[in-house]
Amino acid sequence: MYRYDEFDAAFVHQRVEQFRDQVARRLNGSLSEDEFRPLRLMNGLYLQLHAYMLRVAIPYGTLSSRQLRALAEIARRYDKGYGHFTTRQNIQFNWPALADIPDILLALAEVEMHAIQTSGNCIRNVTADAFAGAAADEIEDPRVTCEIIRQWSTLHPEFSFLPRKFKIAVTGAPTDRAAVAVHDIGLKIVRNDAGEIGFEVAVGGGQGRTPMLAKVIRPFLPRRHLLSYLEAILRVYNQLGRRDNLYKSRIKILVHEVGTETLTQMVEDEWALIKDGPVELPAGEQERIGRYFAPPPFANLPAEAPRYEAERHRNEAFAAWTRTNVEAHRQQGYAIVTLSLKPAGGVPGDATAEQMDAIADLADRHSFGEIRVSHHQNLILAHVPRADLPDLWRALVALGLATANIGRVSDIIACPGLDFCSLANARSIPVAQRLSERFRDLDRAHDIGELRLNISGCINACGHHHVGHIGILGVDKKGEEFYQITLGGSSAEDAALGALVGPAFAADQVVDAVETIIETYRAHRRTGERFLDTYRRVGLAPFKESLYATA
């Protein structure tokens, strides 16, 4: 499993002590807020509506049980007993005091964690498929690539003051669980006709006020050229990305303004100058870093697990859970289990300190002490023997973590919204809570089938509303909360941006509106069609009609 090397350990501890000094100088008045703000942002510390918020990176979505216990302890000791898992494989603490931050960062450093690259106009913490190293359809573990990028990008002097933040995501499987199409750079690990592994490179995706899907600028990049090619892209962006207008500063705007073809040529020209230079991956480096992500010592298990099969036949609740929350594993006899942080009426992505401790224990017992964080704001035990599933399920039921709703209507992505965020225009969490209450009947949810419902409390789109099959965007209309609804978005391998269905709904109408949309889908669907398939076939018209037709 991933661990720091000695350079990282020394560097992170140095950074903690540096920030401890900066916090002390802020508290004693030597630093003004204007001076301190960029320093705290370099350490993941925001000032939100009610308090400071600390955003901690969970590199490539992988946590050890020891690390999860440390997060639980921080939640208990320095916060209000819970943490919030975000859409970017981070955890946020909503209530830490400034004076405690250096101690929190030290507690994190002790378990090889930090809050670096979680804020600011740098290359942010790289994200990956949460099923990395476990998915049955994987070509290669994407975390190795992520770590190579991380070692290159951390404190990279040339890329520490970019026009704007820069997000990279990597998938190692054809099924895209990393939303690569809505990142500044999306990397897809592919195999060419000669059987060599490389990358399909896409640039200029993103959400926010100007959503765009990334454009493929190179269908196959040989592995050794990864960093020189990324460097070429970053150089073009660093030089030409707009610094005059915050709203036009992301690389997606540059790609849009110059056109994909021109941008590709600029990158290729820049690359020609640095290709085969010092940042090419040396022979053996992929393998060396790959050893940090060595698979756990899997047992040689039979494909069939009689205990599991027997339980599935006699226990319908368990069987339903296995259909939604359990996925195929590359290793025979094992399964990938998603723990739902989306109980009916709950806060999407929140986990209490007690839950985190209990999950750490379950990971030790059933999954080689390893936990994953998905961009859908759920936790995952990636390597569970199938025979263990009945026991694990019973333990998760007791913890409130076994809601059988993964990929269903109540598996909602939601940003913190106006309840916490100083940028928000409207609340997200109460809307998510009312929706998951309305659709708490799991038989109904399973009949509706795969549905991605995403909610953002402002145009910045942290709740990924543009790529929800149904997307909800909170807006402020003369002091009242209203919610716009988009249909047809997707962050998966069939990525698409949603289309606005019509005028916004008042807060007390939005849940009914979603129900109307879902009932319209049910009336129009053909056998086997998901919501998204039906929408793509019939378009907006029937939904507009049922939502806005006057009686």
Add this chain to the structure above:
Amino acid sequence: MKPQILTANRLRDGIVVFFTRDGGWSERIDDSRLSDDEASRAEMVAAGERAAAAGTVVGPYLIDAAVSGGHIRADRLRERIRAAGPTAGSEQTLKYV
């Protein structure tokens, strides 16, 4: 003139505070000093700037408010949520609060 109050976040812990009638800072919006004339408003802004410079609070700013039923109520939803805390969230269901 629309009544206003002065709010900020406390530097040490980020908690929402309001400038009070006795010139201090309180977590309770009801303790706020209400201002409805230019002179007292300028006075409050100056006091806020001094408190920010002294490292007591961060980012003080005026907000519209009104008195109703003996309580001070901010006009905007954002400010009412700042004053009262999140309307939804895990801290409301946890015993640590």
